Amino acid sequence: MSAPTLLPDIGARLLYRDALLLVIDKPAGLPVHPGPKGGETLTDHLDALRFGLPRRPEAVHRLDRDTSGCLALGRHAKALARLGKLFAGSSVRKTYWAVVEGGPAAESGSIDMPLARRSPDPRSWWMKADPAGDPALTHWRVLGRGDGRTWLELSPVTGRTHQLRVHCAESGWPILGDPIYGGGPRGGVLHLHARALSIPLYPKRDPVRAEAPAPAHMRAALSACGLPDSM
Template structure:
């Protein structure tokens, strides 16, 4: 596993239904056509006495770090799946983008569709005939040529945040697909927090993941007075 061989050390939250881990950047959640190591290879270590390993309840890009919810059994996965599919989960991301807005907050309402009809391709594009896609954003800090954003996707389209930022004229730092960064660059996109309304009579479960090491330098620069 990139950066660590101890998935248990990346556990942020645990109860009878759900686990939340801090997924490292560079580790795919699901197996792909090229094969190779995935998160699934490490999930047996998170069974905690249950007969089956947990499974991811949603997706994070391979190069995105941060909060990933896992269902501990089939009923838990079904409940989580309904929450994510109905956009009931409040998701908060941190991103460092090149350039940035002069405003302090706003929204991006831009439909998205796949670039290719090849089902193996996940690359997306802005398309008026595509699926509705909405992202709210807020500036958390600025530095010369960079902006630290809080991004809240209302919808959950593939690569939504990456395309929305790029199409707005401020691509996410280190994005080789939509931002023109060199291949192998470190994507500065982090799933900072999840709020899961999993239990009807309780407050939502709120979990935060610390910023990854590869983003600390840019975040530190952006937190200084611009």
């Protein structure tokens, strides 16, 4: 009997496909790359997305294991190089949804807060606010409120590790379920979702845009904050 999988049908989670690019809706709880502890990763499933090409696609950017939503994949080496340059700059627009505890008093704003690793150990992914750290900028706006929580749209301008999680926590409204920065329980479900990507991949065309629907694990909290049933 095979072990249960977080991704029984990766094809059903395909949001966009062309000759260079795939965008999938990654489920929460699935790491993108193999780690020292082993276990199922997205890489285990990528051969199913070759669509006739000799090699499997590869992720162009990172999503945390516990973050769901839009993940871009390059289909071959030239595509990976082209997409890598776009993601390394500021031309790709990333939009996230988060449900946070409490919430800001205003309806929109920005968080300009440099970040650095908590530990000098390069294997550590935990981050902290540090005036001497790398610049990190996030724009945000309120999409809804309810039950003492707030539904936020987060738009990171920079792409620091755990940027959105630290920025929200340090602002006084940690992301629901965050066990590292928000005091959530170990094994809790992080309410952070990569809602959309807008990628200017082709110079003479509109940017490629993909949207991932609200994930099942966030629907109750989002509905309490005003998410329509149709989204």
